[in-house]
Amino acid sequence: MPVDETEIRLFLRESYPRLLGAVALVTGDLATAEDAVQEALVRAWERSERGERIEALERWVAAVAMNLSRSRLRRLRVERLARPRLVAAATTDGPSGDAIDVRGALAALPRRQREATVLRYYLDLSTAEIADLMKTSEGTVKSQLSKARAHLAHALEIDNDQEQDHADV
Amino acid sequence: MPTFDDEIRSRMRSAAPVVPASEVFDRLAARKRSRARTRKIGTIATVVVVLAGTVAAFAIVDASRTGPQPNTEPTPTESPGNFGLAYPICDVSTMPLAIGSGEGNAIVFTRAIDGCPKQIQDETFVGVDVDGDGLVDATAGPIPDCFMQCEAFAAPDVNGDGVAEVMVSTAGADGYGIWPYVVTSSPPAIAPITEDGKPFRFAWVNVVTHSEAAHCATTDTGQAAFVLDYAEWDASGASVVEQSFALEGTSMTKLGQQRSTVTLDQVPVPTDELCGVPVHGSAAGAMGGPPTIEGRDIGLATNVCSVRSMDGLNLVPDGTPDTAFVGYVIDDTGRCPREANRQRWIVGVDVTGDGKADASTRLPLVSCPDVQCDLLGGTDLDADGADELVVTNSFSIRDETYFSVGAGGGTAKISPILVASPGHPAAHITPGEPLQTSAGGDEGYGSWIRCEGYPNAPVLVFTYGAGVVDGHQPTEWHEIKLQLQSDGLFHVVGATDLSLPANQDPGLVRSIAPACGLDFRGLS
Numbered sequence: 001m002p003v004d005e006t007e008i009r010l011f012l013r014e015s016y017p018r019l020l021g022a023v024a025l026v027t028g029d030l031a032t033a034e035d036a037v038q039e040a041l042v043r044a045w046e047r048s049e050r051g052e053r054i055e056a057l058e059r060w061v062a063a064v065a066m067n068l069s070r071s072r073l074r075r076l077r078v079e080r081l082a083r084p085r086l087v088a089a090a091t092t093d094g095p096s097g098d099a100i101d102v103r104g105a106l107a108a109l110p111r112r113q114r115e116a117t118v119l120r121y122y123l124d125l126s127t128a129e130i131a132d133l134m135k136t137s138e139g140t141v142k143s144q145l146s147k148a149r150a151h152l153a154h155a156l157e158i159d160n161d162q163e164q165d166h167a168d169v
Numbered sequence: 170m171p172t173f174d175d176e177i178r179s180r181m182r183s184a185a186p187v188v189p190a191s192e193v194f195d196r197l198a199a200r201k202r203s204r205a206r207t208r209k210i211g212t213i214a215t216v217v218v219v220l221a222g223t224v225a226a227f228a229i230v231d232a233s234r235t236g237p238q239p240n241t242e243p244t245p246t247e248s249p250g251n252f253g254l255a256y257p258i259c260d261v262s263t264m265p266l267a268i269g270s271g272e273g274n275a276i277v278f279t280r281a282i283d284g285c286p287k288q289i290q291d292e293t294f295v296g297v298d299v300d301g302d303g304l305v306d307a308t309a310g311p312i313p314d315c316f317m318q319c320e321a322f323a324a325p326d327v328n329g330d331g332v333a334e335v336m337v338s339t340a341g342a343d344g345y346g347i348w349p350y351v352v353t354s355s356p357p358a359i360a361p362i363t364e365d366g367k368p369f370r371f372a373w374v375n376v377v378t379h380s381e382a383a384h385c386a387t388t389d390t391g392q393a394a395f396v397l398d399y400a401e402w403d404a405s406g407a408s409v410v411e412q413s414f415a416l417e418g419t420s421m422t423k424l425g426q427q428r429s430t431v432t433l434d435q436v437p438v439p440t441d442e443l444c445g446v447p448v449h450g451s452a453a454g455a456m457g458g459p460p461t462i463e464g465r466d467i468g469l470a471t472n473v474c475s476v477r478s479m480d481g482l483n484l485v486p487d488g489t490p491d492t493a494f495v496g497y498v499i500d501d502t503g504r505c506p507r508e509a510n511r512q513r514w515i516v517g518v519d520v521t522g523d524g525k526a527d528a529s530t531r532l533p534l535v536s537c538p539d540v541q542c543d544l545l546g547g548t549d550l551d552a553d554g555a556d557e558l559v560v561t562n563s564f565s566i567r568d569e570t571y572f573s574v575g576a577g578g579g580t581a582k583i584s585p586i587l588v589a590s591p592g593h594p595a596a597h598i599t600p601g602e603p604l605q606t607s608a609g610g611d612e613g614y615g616s617w618i619r620c621e622g623y624p625n626a627p628v629l630v631f632t633y634g635a636g637v638v639d640g641h642q643p644t645e646w647h648e649i650k651l652q653l654q655s656d657g658l659f660h661v662v663g664a665t666d667l668s669l670p671a672n673q674d675p676g677l678v679r680s681i682a683p684a685c686g687l688d689f690r691g692l693s
Contacts, residue, residue: 005194012193021185030186038193042201102184110506121178122185136342139372143379143401149173158176 003048015058025118027069040064063133105155113148253304259285264321264449267333274298275335277321293319299354306357314339320450323443328416329393344374351419364421375438375456385444398437403501407436462503468525471498474505482547483556484574485520492519528581548686551653566609589658596647604659606631608689620684643668646675
């Protein structure tokens with residue numbers, strides 16, 4: 001599937017807000033997420049123009065955006081430039097109390113647990129797809145999700161009805 | 170009642186920011202054009218470097234040429250004969266194999282058709298030479314999951330029948346997956362081991378959160394058992410699951426499972442042997458030891474990693490020199506977390522001189538988890554005879570957070586110094602929050618700190634300009650004068666706010682000299 005202007009516009013309409021939300025939940029910072037997702041999308045566009053094939057654009061952009069957002073220097077720079085805009089946004093239309101709780105609970109997770117959790121519960125990817133995207137084993141993803149679930153259940157006072165079988169590797 | 174999964178899914182969707190995609194396409198197009206321009210500049214620079222490098226390389230080759238030169242073309246991976254196979258092979262690894270009183274060999278290899286394949290996952294096989302004559306007598310495969318590298322791993326006799334099993338490792342992100350095979354000497358054969366009809370595999374992993382290994386044991390009835398170990402731990406101990414299997418023919422049958430709790434030094438971790446035989450290939454010597462509690466004990470409830478300390482401070486004016494510490498605390502597993510997970514930074518102070526922290530706080534600095542934080546120093550910002558402590562980080566823009574330390578009645582306390590109401594929200598100096606200043610700059614941002622009235626009535630002057638680097642939008646300039654007053658709060662005693670075209674000088678003093686007794690540029 002060529003990633004051209006039509007495809008990009010379709011992606012922006014149908015996938016961009018959801019993907020941006022996912023990366024923002026992982027980074028805890030909207031500006032960093034916007035920068036990472038847009039950069040990933042531009043890279044996909046450029047690769048397609050060079051003749052490379054990108055089969056699943058949303059997953060490709062998700063993987064690259066997650067990788068980009070890990071760059072601490074990039075994140076700091078973006079945060080710095082976006083600080084006035086973010087503060088203004090926060091004072092006019094802040095998140096609800098529950099949203100703050102959820103974001104706080106996610107922020108307290110180690111980075112890879114946070115990524116696995118958002119990919120599983122926000123983007124609805126399977127553990128196999130998450131393992132592929134995070135370049136790790138499915139067993140490790142299950143283990144990360146199990147720990148994340150335990151933390152989120154405690155932090156958000158949700159009854160955790162699932163017990164992960166850790167021996168299932 | 171919704172399940173946990175439904176509940177967390179729903180709440181995460183509510184928590185995610187909602188951002189419309191309008192105008193994003195224009196921004197993407199602009200970004201693409203900007204990247205193209207940057208690449209052109211980069212290409213020109215690269216050509217210059219390559220040309221210069223080529224000239225230098227010729228000079229070196231000419232000076233050192235004394236005989237035939239090695240071929241510098243890329244060559245296929247090792248291909249030492251083909252062990253009697255009907256096709257050429259690559260990526261060969263071998264290990265000895267005990268078969269009764271004799272010794273054969275196990276060979277893991279990738280089949281080469283038109284040279285060594287780049288995609289090896291469907292072309293990697295395991296073979297056995299049962300009589301040690303150097304020729305493969307039987308093969309099995311392709312070996313599953315050979316995405317990066319498959320190697321001969323170990324050849325233990327798991328079921329005690331006198332013929333070793335062949336184990337092949339597949340390299341993964343966190344360690345190795347191991348595929349075991351059964352060898353028959355007469356007639357020569359090799360076949361994958363299965364459990365309930367499916368290929369049997371175990372992991373060989375030792376990472377920050379858990380380990381997976383295996384060992385051989387004997388049951389109470391004298392039966393040979395192959396045991397898979399799975400351990401998870403935190404700083405207080407480890408939980409271990411052991412699953413026992415018996416191997417009959419090519420089938421593994423589960424005998425039982427047992428859970429236990431052990432201390433960290435008893436955690437089963439992969440080593441360089443399996444069931445009394447050595448581990449071969451890249452897994453040998455690569456798995457690390459049992460988990461340990463990392464970091465440094467500075468007198469707090471938890472160890473601290475990457476501790477920076479500064480002594481000779483006068484945080485409490487009692488005649489005893491004081492010491493400050495900064496670092497990040499260990500994670501729940503007792504290890505110093507990797508860079509992306511260093512969230513819990515702590516500042517500690519020793520005001521009694523015993524070398525151990527008497528009080529600590531967690532930093533409110535958002536930049537600490539990403540950039541190593543450090544102690545800038547102590548200076549008396551309110552002219553009361555005691556130093557305030559300034560913590561910063563090592564980055565091109567350094568953020569500073571200010572702490573006051575108190576002691577009395579046998580206890581000590583360290584607290585971030587907050588901004589008094591009304592602050593100066595226009596410049597993001599927010600009342601009730603810890604004062605955070607910065608010094609330094611990068612693309613689109615510059616900040617400076619200078620001082621007036623020091624040491625008798627210090628006023629900290631924080632100046633910064635911020636703008637988007639596109640040449641069109643104005644730069645916002647702020648100069649804020651802050652005084653630490655007797656109520657223990659920073660008061661804004663003067664402010665200038667400007668919005669100017671990007672290239673216009675704001676006319677504000679931007680000094681990089683030491684200020685209020687500290688060099689705010691000091692950490693490099």
